[in-house]
Amino acid sequence: MLPSILNGHAMNEHTPLEAQVITVTSGKGGVGKTTLTANVGIALAQLGRKVVVVDSDIGLRNLDLVMGLEHRIVYDIVDYVEGRCRLRQALIRDKRAAELFLLPAAQTRDKTAVTPQQMIQVCDELRKEFEFILIDSPAGIEQGFQNALAPADLVLVVINPEVSSVRDADRVIGLAESQGKTQIYLVINRVVPARVKRQEMLSVEDIKEVLSTEIIGIVPEDDAILSASNRGMPVVCNGKGPAALAYRDIARRLSGEHVPLEIPQALGWWQRLFGKAS
Amino acid sequence: MIAIKGYRHGLLIVFNDAAQTPWFAHLRELEAKLDATPHFFRGSSVAFDVKDATLDEEDLRRAIDVLRTREIKLWAVISQNAETCARVRSLGLADRLTTTVAARCTPEQPAHLSEGARNSPSPSGEGGDGLFVRRRIRSGQILRHPGHIVIMGDVNPGAQIIAGGDIIVWGRLNGAVHAGALGNPKAVVCALEMSPTCVRIAEAVYIPRTLERGQRKKRAAQIALLKEQEIIFAPWDVLTHTLK
Numbered sequence: 001m002l003p004s005i006l007n008g009h010a011m012n013e014h015t016p017l018e019a020q021v022i023t024v025t026s027g028k029g030g031v032g033k034t035t036l037t038a039n040v041g042i043a044l045a046q047l048g049r050k051v052v053v054v055d056s057d058i059g060l061r062n063l064d065l066v067m068g069l070e071h072r073i074v075y076d077i078v079d080y081v082e083g084r085c086r087l088r089q090a091l092i093r094d095k096r097a098a099e100l101f102l103l104p105a106a107q108t109r110d111k112t113a114v115t116p117q118q119m120i121q122v123c124d125e126l127r128k129e130f131e132f133i134l135i136d137s138p139a140g141i142e143q144g145f146q147n148a149l150a151p152a153d154l155v156l157v158v159i160n161p162e163v164s165s166v167r168d169a170d171r172v173i174g175l176a177e178s179q180g181k182t183q184i185y186l187v188i189n190r191v192v193p194a195r196v197k198r199q200e201m202l203s204v205e206d207i208k209e210v211l212s213t214e215i216i217g218i219v220p221e222d223d224a225i226l227s228a229s230n231r232g233m234p235v236v237c238n239g240k241g242p243a244a245l246a247y248r249d250i251a252r253r254l255s256g257e258h259v260p261l262e263i264p265q266a267l268g269w270w271q272r273l274f275g276k277a278s
Numbered sequence: 279m280i281a282i283k284g285y286r287h288g289l290l291i292v293f294n295d296a297a298q299t300p301w302f303a304h305l306r307e308l309e310a311k312l313d314a315t316p317h318f319f320r321g322s323s324v325a326f327d328v329k330d331a332t333l334d335e336e337d338l339r340r341a342i343d344v345l346r347t348r349e350i351k352l353w354a355v356i357s358q359n360a361e362t363c364a365r366v367r368s369l370g371l372a373d374r375l376t377t378t379v380a381a382r383c384t385p386e387q388p389a390h391l392s393e394g395a396r397n398s399p400s401p402s403g404e405g406g407d408g409l410f411v412r413r414r415i416r417s418g419q420i421l422r423h424p425g426h427i428v429i430m431g432d433v434n435p436g437a438q439i440i441a442g443g444d445i446i447v448w449g450r451l452n453g454a455v456h457a458g459a460l461g462n463p464k465a466v467v468c469a470l471e472m473s474p475t476c477v478r479i480a481e482a483v484y485i486p487r488t489l490e491r492g493q494r495k496k497r498a499a500q501i502a503l504l505k506e507q508e509i510i511f512a513p514w515d516v517l518t519h520t521l522k
Contacts, residue, residue, distance in 0.1 A: 167417055167435065168417075170416045170417040170418075170434050170436065171416065171417040171418040173416055174416030174417060174418055174419045175418070177416075178419075212414055212432075
């Protein structure tokens with residue numbers, strides 16, 4: 001088994017990293033895959049990494065919307081796979097960072113427009129140019145998921161702290177393992193510490209007990225996310241809220257920095273009155 | 279003479295004297311065997327070992343049909359006969375038991391995670407063959423073996439364990455289990471924490487009442503066994519009395 005990436009390996013931030021394909025998946029829909037892909041992608045690029053985010057949700061593309069790049073799409077991944085354009089032409093540069101690109105999905109087709117083998121080929125092309133290739137997987141475990149999983153070196157499983165999301169994640173982790181994936185990490189998204197304390201939400205311990213998968217990030221619920229997605233301006237671009245900080249921490253861990261994982265705690269009445277610092 | 283064995287990729291059905299007996303007789307024996315314990319086989323994918331028998335396309339298609347009507351998938355046929363092997367390949371089946379991981383694990387067909395090939399298991403008998411698995415069994419995964427199954431790790435909700443013999447879980451049992459699935463009423467299920475969604479032993483079924491959400495079962499090793507057609511649970515420390 002490979003050593004955990006969470007121990008930190010790249011000490012010098014200017015050392016180019018070997019290209020890594022990271023698939024963001026969950027099984028269940030609506031847990032925050034696309035938001036996480038956009039934010040972690042931008043955060044990695046802000047760290048000076050060469051990043052491409054790939055939308056594999058063919059027929060239901062969203063990543064371009066969340067990143068605010070919708071109106072710049074000319075060609076997409078299906079156009080490239082079917083030979084209507086070169087890869088460079090399908091890549092959209094995001095000017096908010098030095099080296100950040102989006103490879104959009106087609107909106108008119110469905111998941112069968114691309115095969116797992118083609119996804120591997122596309123990623124092998126991208127590996128020549130980029131350090132991080134982030135794939136936003138569609139919900140479900142059907143072909144779209146298989147497409148997204150096939151080229152992955154590392155799998156990020158996004159869950160919300162509730163039972164159905166954890167059950168689906170368990171299934172997805174099982175499928176990823178049976179495809180020979182060993183680098184599987186968990187992101188717990190939309191955590192509300194006060195509700196965990198009241199036992200309305202699963203705690204980090206509960207989740208660990210069922211999934212026994214290493215956690216790479218815990219993202220607190222944050223009101224800034226919704227409006228940021230609607231404006232096409234992900235929170236890591238300029239936000240200082242709790243979610244933006246959590247996404248940046250995930251990006252730092254992925255690029256090899258050792259960042260200790262903090263479990264968000266509910267504030268007591270004293271802290272709520274006088275602020276977290278007191 | 280048909281034998282059912284556990285193999286690395288799942289179940290292997292061996293036709294021991296395939297060349298000496300007509301194929302239709304074999305199929306009839308197979309049907310009888312499958313219908314005797316349908317729960318054990320349903321949803322599985324199996325491989326055949328037909329030794330040196332010469333089978334034509336019609337023979338193979340008939341076998342596939344026998345299996346398909348019972349929701350069983352034939353994925354490979356191994357044979358020492360070159361002619362048979364060629365037919366097998368022309369039907370799109372594998373002619374050996376080693377495949378890539380990816381080919382085995384399509385989403386429709388959950389991975390058969392039986393690890394560690396063993397030679398002839400004697401289903402559910404004393405000193406019979408066993409499958410030892412050291413990891414967590416996750417939702418949607420099926421572990422199926424004609425002998426005993428020992429799991430060191432938790433069995434998550436949504437996972438299924440189906441054994442011809444006993445099932446021992448050194449961990450939490452939260453999934454569905456079927457012990458003695460080849461028709462052995464003496465089979466037992468043991469777990470360090472017994473909170474399964476469903477327990478079957480041979481023909482008997484037990485579905486526990488749903489626990490109130492958040493309510494944790496007391497952590498105590500238990501054994502489930504069949505007594506007068508009914509599945510009963512007993513604490514581990516009285517095992518010596520109950521097993522007699």
